Amino acid sequence: MTTTIDHSALQQDMPQIRPSLQNAVGLGSRTVLVAGAAAVGAGVALALSPSTTSGLVGAVVVAGAVTSLAANWSTCGMSVAGVVVAPKQPGRKGSSTPVRRLGWHVLGSVATGSVTGAAIGLLGGFALEAVPAAAMLGVWAVLSLAYGLHELGLVSMPTPMRRQQLPRHLRRSMEPWKVSLLFGAIIGPGFLIYIRSSAYYLMALGVAAVGSPALGAALFVLVSLGRCMPSALAIVHTRRGGSMPGFLSLMCVLDRRVQAVTGAVLIGLAVFAGLSI
Numbered sequence: 013m014t015t016t017i018d019h020s021a022l023q024q025d026m027p028q029i030r031p032s033l034q035n036a037v038g039l040g041s042r043t044v045l046v047a048g049a050a051a052v053g054a055g056v057a058l059a060l061s062p063s064t065t066s067g068l069v070g071a072v073v074v075a076g077a078v079t080s081l082a083a084n085w086s087t088c089g090m091s092v093a094g095v096v097v098a099p100k101q102p103g104r105k106g107s108s109t110p111v112r113r114l115g116w117h118v119l120g121s122v123a124t125g126s127v128t129g130a131a132i133g134l135l136g137g138f139a140l141e142a143v144p145a146a147a148m149l150g151v152w153a154v155l156s157l158a159y160g161l162h163e164l165g166l167v168s169m170p171t172p173m174r175r176q177q178l179p180r181h182l183r184r185s186m187e188p189w190k191v192s193l194l195f196g197a198i199i200g201p202g203f204l205i206y207i208r209s210s211a212y213y214l215m216a217l218g219v220a221a222v223g224s225p226a227l228g229a230a231l232f233v234l235v236s237l238g239r240c241m242p243s244a245l246a247i248v249h250t251r252r253g254g255s256m257p258g259f260l261s262l263m264c265v266l267d268r269r270v271q272a273v274t275g276a277v278l279i280g281l282a283v284f285a286g287l288s289i
Contacts, residue, residue, distance in 0.1 A: 033165045036268030042164045042275075049160075049276035053283030064145045067288025069227070071152065071281045072218030075211055076231035080238025082209035082274040083202070092117065092178070092195050093260070095188070096243040097250055110247045113192040117243060120196025121236035128201040129219060129232025136220025136228075146289050148221040152214070153289075157282035159210035163275030173207045200236050211274050 062070060096113045108116075140148065162169040178195050186194070198204055202212055215235070219228040242263060249259045 031265065031268055033268050033271060036265075037272040042166065042272060045272060045276040046161070046164065046166070046279055049280035050283045053280035054287060056280075057284045057287035062288045064149055064289055067285055068145060068149045068152065068218065069222055071149075071156070071285045071288075072215060072222055072227070073231070074277070074281055075156075075215040075218055076234055078274055078277045079209060079211040079215045079231075080235045081241075082211050082270055083207065083235055083239050084242050084270075092192075092199070093242040093246040093263075094256060095195060096192055097246040097256060108187070108189040108192075110243075110250075113189055114240065114243050114247065116189045117192040117196040118237065118240050120193040120198075121200040121239060122196075122233050124197045124200030125202070125232040125236035126200075126229040128203075129228035129230070130225040131228070132216055132219045132232075133223060133225040133228030137223030137225070140221060140223060145221075149285050149289050152218055152221060153282045153285035155217070156214055156278045156285060159214060160275045160278030160280075160282060163210055163271055163278060169210070171210065172213075173203075178205060196236075196240075199239060200232070202232075202235070209271075209274055211278060214278065 057067070096117055097110045158167065158169050161167040162171075178198060202216070207213075212235070215231060219231060222228075246256065246259050250256060
C-alpha cells in the first residue's frame with residue numbers, strides 16, 4: 013500500500029484540503045497577533061538594550077528558529093513524509109525501515125543545508141563588508157515587518173521562490189533509502205524547491221548581513237532538522253495506529269495557524285530590530 017499525495021491540490025488554497033488563512037484565523041485574531049507581537053518585540057528590545065550588531069544576530073537567530081518550524085508546511089515537506097513513512101512496495105528493490113529512511117533524509121538535508129548556510133555567510137561577509145550594520149539592520153527590519161504582515165494576509169508582497177517540487181518519478185525508480193537521501197539533499201539548500209514561508213528568506217538575508225559562515229551553517233542545519241519534523245511525527249502517528257491520509261489532513265489544518273504565528277514573530281522581530289539600531 014502506498015500513499016498518494018496530490019501536489020497541485022496541496023499547493024493551492026483548497027478548503028477541502030488546506031483552509032484559507034481567513035477561514036482558519038479570523039481578522040480579529042490576526043490584529044491581536046500584530047499588536048501583541050509588536051509589544052513583545054519592543055519590550056525585549058527595551059529590556060536588553062542590544063547593540064546594533066547583537067540586535068542583528070539575535071533577530072537572525074530567532075528568524076532561523078521560527079523558520080525551522082514554518083518551513084515544514086510546504087508541499088515538499090508533506091511529500092517527504094509520505095516517502096519516508098509509506099511501506100515499500102513488494103516488488104521494489106532495497107530494504108529499509110521508516111526510521112532508517114528518516115536517518116538518510118536527515119543526512120542529505122544537513123549535508124547540503126550546512127554548506128549552503130556557510131556559503132551565504134561567507135559571500136555576505138565579502139559583499140556587504142562595507143555596508144554599515146545599522147543600515148543592514150534597518151533594511152532587514154523593514155522587510156521583516158512587510159513580510160510579517162504578508163504572512164498574516166494583511167498586505168501582499170512578492171515571493172521570489174522557485175515554484176518547483178521534488179521529482180516525483182524518483183519514488184518509482186529508486187530504492188526508498190536513496191530517494192529519502194536525495195530528497196533531503198535537494199531540500200537542504202531551500203532555494204531549489206517551493207518554499208511557502210517568508211521567514212526562510214529573511215533568515216538567509218540575515219545570515220548574509222551578519223557575514224558569518226559558522227552562524228549560517230548552524231542556522232541552516234537547524235532548519236534542516238526542523239524540516240524533518242513532519243516525517244518524524246508521521247512515524248509516531250502511524251505506529252500508534254493512525255493513517256497517513258489522516259496525518260496529512262491534520263498537518264494541513266495546522267498549516268494556517270503556523271503561518272499566522274510566523275507572521276507575528278516576524279513583526280515582533282521587526283520592532284526589536286528597529287529599536288536596536
